[in-house]
Amino acid sequence: MHPSEEIKFEKSTSLKNKRICLCLTGSVACVESFYLCRDLIRHGAEVNVFMTESTTRLIHPDLMEFASGKKPILELTGRTEHITLCSDCDLVIVSPCTANTISKIALGIADNPVTTCVTTALGYGIPVIIVPAMHLSLMKNKAVERNIKKLERLGCKVLKPRIEKERAKIADREMIIANAIRLVGKRDLEDKNILIIGGASAERIDDIRVITNRSSGKFSIELAREAFERGANVELWYGWMKEKIPSYIRTKEFESVKDLSDMVKYTKKFDFIIVCAALSNYIPRALDGKIPSGIKGLTLDLETAPTIIDEIRKICKKGKIIVFKAEEREDKLIEKCKDLSNNFYMVVGNLITSFGKEDTTIWIFKKGKMKKVSGNKKDLARHIIDIMVS
Ligand SMILES: Cc1cc2nc3c(=O)[nH]c(=O)nc-3n(C[C@H](O)[C@H](O)[C@H](O)COP(=O)(O)O)c2cc1C
Structure with a gap:
C-alpha cells in the first residue's frame, strides 16, 4: 500500500469518491501544495497532480508523487492525460496559480499540462478553483486584474489572496479545502x-x-x-x-x-x-x-x-x-x-x-x-x- 493510502479519510469522508486534478504552477507557494494534496486525501479524495515546467524547478516531482501516490503529469503524451484525467474528474484546483497561468487560462491558451487541463475542464463544465499567489506588484497589474475577473466570468472560483504588506499571500489551506467540499458536495443549502x-x-x-x-x-x-x-x-x-x-x-x-x-x-x-x-x-x-x-x-x-x-x-x-x-x-x-x-x-x-x-x-x-x-x-x-x- 502506498503511504498516501494510509491517510485517506483521516479527516473526513467529505471528498469520498471525488477525483481532483491538483495543478501546480511556478510560485514559491508551491511548497504548500504538498500539504494541500495530503489534506485532500485525508478528506477522501483521489488526487492527480499536474505541474508546469517552472514548478519542477522549485519542487521536485518525486515529492508530489509521494504526496499523491501517483506520478505527476509533467508533459502531455499519446495517452492524452488532459482528456483521460480531466474529463471525468470532479474538480480542478490550480494552487498556487501564477500571474502567467492566470492570464493564459483567461485567454484559453493550452500550452502545457496545467493550462490544457484547466481549459479542458472548463470546456466540460467541471468546477475549477484558482488560488493566485504572487507579489502584490503582479497582482495590481491591470492586465492580471482584468484576467482574474475574466476567470470569474468563465465560472472559475477564484480564492483571492490575503494582502500583507507587499505580498499577495496564498489563501489558507483550510479555505481551499472548504471551497473544494462546497463545490463538489450536495449543495442542499445553495442560495440560502x-x-x-x-x-x-x-x-x-x-x-x-x-x-x-x-x-x-x-x-x-x-x-x-x-x-x-x-x-x-x-x-x-x-x-x-x-x-x-x-x-x-x-x-x-x-x-x-x-x-x-x-x-x-x-x-x-x-x-x-x-x-x-x-x-x-x-x-x-x-x-x-x-x-x-x-x-x-x-x-x-x-x-x-x-x-x-x-x-x-x-x-x-x-x-x-x-x-x-x-x-x-x-x-x-x-x-x-x-x-x-x-x-x-x-x-x-x-x-x-x-x-x-x-x-x-x-x-x-x-x-x-x-x-x-x-x-x-x-x-x-x-x-x-x-x-x-x-
Ligand atoms: C523563485 C521564484 C518564485 C516565483 N514566484 C512567483 C509567484 O509567487 N507568483 C507568480 O506569479 N510568479 C512567480 N514567479 C515567476 C514564475 O515562475 C514565472 O512567471 C513562470 O513563467 C511561471 O510559469 P508557469 O505559470 O507556467 O508556472 C517566480 C519565479 C521564481 C524563480
Missing part, C-alpha cells in the same frame, strides 16, 4: 442565507471587568463550517470565543446582549437563524472606571436581559429560527425544549456539561418529534443541519 449566532456574551461590571460564561463557541463554528460546505451564504455573529474562526466565514462581532440586540435589525434577510450563543440572562448595572479592590461583601445589581430570540422573531418574519437550550438535568431540559418548540422552528437541547467539550449529546425537537444523538460536535452539526433542511 444562514446566520449563526455563537460564543458567550460578556456583560460589563465596570470598565475592565465582565460577567461571561464557559461557552467555547465550538458548536457555532462547526455549524458555520457545515452550512458553508453545503453551499449556504453563511454569516457568523460571535461573542467571546475560545475557538479559531475559519477565515472563509463572514463574521460580525458582539460583546454584550445589548450589542446583539442592536444588531437584530440586520436579521431580516436570513432564511435560517441558528442561535447557539450562551447569552447572559442578567445584566449588571455597570459602574464607570474600576471598582476599587478590597471592598467587603460587594454586591452586584442585576437586571433581566432582553430575550434575543424573541426580538429576532419580531424582526425576521420569513426566517426559520433554531434555538439552543442548555439545562442541568435531562428531564428539565426535555420539558423546556418541548415548550420552546411550540414557538420556534426547531430546538436543540444540551446539558451544561457539554460546554467546551468535543463529544456530547443533544436532543433535537422539530414538528412534535424528538431525536437524541451523541457524537462529536462536527457530526452533531451535520445532524442538526440535516434535520433543519428536511
Whole structure:
C-alpha cells in the first residue's frame, strides 16, 4: 500500500469518491501544495497532480508523487492525460496559480499540462478553483486584474489572496479545502442565507471587568463550517470565543446582549437563524472606571436581559429560527425544549456539561418529534443541519 493510502479519510469522508486534478504552477507557494494534496486525501479524495515546467524547478516531482501516490503529469503524451484525467474528474484546483497561468487560462491558451487541463475542464463544465499567489506588484497589474475577473466570468472560483504588506499571500489551506467540499458536495443549502449566532456574551461590571460564561463557541463554528460546505451564504455573529474562526466565514462581532440586540435589525434577510450563543440572562448595572479592590461583601445589581430570540422573531418574519437550550438535568431540559418548540422552528437541547467539550449529546425537537444523538460536535452539526433542511 502506498503511504498516501494510509491517510485517506483521516479527516473526513467529505471528498469520498471525488477525483481532483491538483495543478501546480511556478510560485514559491508551491511548497504548500504538498500539504494541500495530503489534506485532500485525508478528506477522501483521489488526487492527480499536474505541474508546469517552472514548478519542477522549485519542487521536485518525486515529492508530489509521494504526496499523491501517483506520478505527476509533467508533459502531455499519446495517452492524452488532459482528456483521460480531466474529463471525468470532479474538480480542478490550480494552487498556487501564477500571474502567467492566470492570464493564459483567461485567454484559453493550452500550452502545457496545467493550462490544457484547466481549459479542458472548463470546456466540460467541471468546477475549477484558482488560488493566485504572487507579489502584490503582479497582482495590481491591470492586465492580471482584468484576467482574474475574466476567470470569474468563465465560472472559475477564484480564492483571492490575503494582502500583507507587499505580498499577495496564498489563501489558507483550510479555505481551499472548504471551497473544494462546497463545490463538489450536495449543495442542499445553495442560495440560502444562514446566520449563526455563537460564543458567550460578556456583560460589563465596570470598565475592565465582565460577567461571561464557559461557552467555547465550538458548536457555532462547526455549524458555520457545515452550512458553508453545503453551499449556504453563511454569516457568523460571535461573542467571546475560545475557538479559531475559519477565515472563509463572514463574521460580525458582539460583546454584550445589548450589542446583539442592536444588531437584530440586520436579521431580516436570513432564511435560517441558528442561535447557539450562551447569552447572559442578567445584566449588571455597570459602574464607570474600576471598582476599587478590597471592598467587603460587594454586591452586584442585576437586571433581566432582553430575550434575543424573541426580538429576532419580531424582526425576521420569513426566517426559520433554531434555538439552543442548555439545562442541568435531562428531564428539565426535555420539558423546556418541548415548550420552546411550540414557538420556534426547531430546538436543540444540551446539558451544561457539554460546554467546551468535543463529544456530547443533544436532543433535537422539530414538528412534535424528538431525536437524541451523541457524537462529536462536527457530526452533531451535520445532524442538526440535516434535520433543519428536511
Ligand atoms: C523563485 C521564484 C518564485 C516565483 N514566484 C512567483 C509567484 O509567487 N507568483 C507568480 O506569479 N510568479 C512567480 N514567479 C515567476 C514564475 O515562475 C514565472 O512567471 C513562470 O513563467 C511561471 O510559469 P508557469 O505559470 O507556467 O508556472 C517566480 C519565479 C521564481 C524563480
